[in-house]
């Protein structure tokens with residue numbers, strides 16, 4: 001049975017548990033699911049502004065957890081693993097001085113990662129005003145009174161609004177071009193495509209995306225319409241009872257995804273090859289697509305990333321901390337993939353900026369947060 005790490009490694013870290021899934025890079029059946037984050041009570045119409053409002057309220061209402069509360073999460077090691085994957089991605093694809101657009105930046109959970117990559121400018125956008133306010137205090141270094149951290153070394157700007165509803169080209173006219181866009185939220189395919197057009201037209205170099213993938217064959221071999229374990233479940237709609245999917249209508253295959261202590265939302269599957277060719281049509285080439293198991297397999301061989309994993313603690317700390325991912329969390333990790341899109345024809349060396357000291361601020365006041373709406 002395949003394991004997700006190098007068993008001969010001398011890292012001292014505990015490995016992920018054995019998985020019943022076997023990662024096969026040749027497999028053609030991977031499907032990208034388009035995620036609409038939200039809550040069970042407001043699942044129905046993802047396209048409406050009401051839905052967007054409810055998403056915003058949901059995230060705003062999620063208070064900052066204490067360290068103890070966070071550590072008690074049933075998916076704490078999965079969260080740590082996700083952080084490791086995001087950090088490695090950022091280290092791999094961001095360079096000193098880059099201008100970064102963090103779409104759906106939330107409470108700024110990635111600020112430290114961008115700081116380590118020595119970026120030159122940061123613009124964060126999120127729909128939830130509570131989250132963007134938390135992001136502001138975190139950026140200012142005021143978030144944790146016990147552990148006041150040093151100031152971030154890049155200027156920043158924060159905006160509050162629905163990144164799929166506003167004219168980003170207008171709102172960000174003075175900030176563009178960006179080198180990297182990070183996006184960990186998906187809307188519907190049309191919105192994602194308009195975003196890609198915007199990114200292409202506005203000189204983006206790379207987009208890093210952490211996206212949920214599920215493997216159709218897992219569903220096809222499962223009994224009935226649902227499968228999962230103690231921390232997640234996926235349930236397909238009744239209409240897919242016969243487990244047949246028409247290639248002529250690749251969109252609209254809906255299922256519900258539940259992950260303990262994280263999400264409970266509808267998602268729609270999109271065949272990966274369709275996504276890839278649409279991205280190509282809009283001027284992007286896919287330079288990396290890696291399932292989380294394969295990602296761990298590959299990058300946990302590199303000393304600096306082993307050290308990072310040790311610090312983040314997803315697989316213990318190599319010394320006293322013997323806690324690690326549960327089998328069930330490791331199976332959830334298998335549902336996720338990281339991918340990177342790169343603007344076609346963009347040479348590696350050409351960076352758009354080396355710091356934007358004239359833009360953004362080093363300390364953000366409440367009134368510095370720009371509230372954007374689709375009237376902009």
Ligand SMILES: C[S@@+](CC[C@H](N)C(=O)[O-])C[C@H]1O[C@@H](n2cnc3c(N)ncnc32)[C@H](O)[C@@H]1O
Nearest residue numbers: 059104105106109126127128162163164184185
């Ligand atoms: C999973 S969180 C990502 C947080 C962040 N990347 C981090 O690691 O801390 C998803 C975020 O997407 C935001 N979001 C959802 N739909 C959005 C939209 N249409 N426009 C802007 N933000 C959105 C939510 O408010 C939430 O903060």
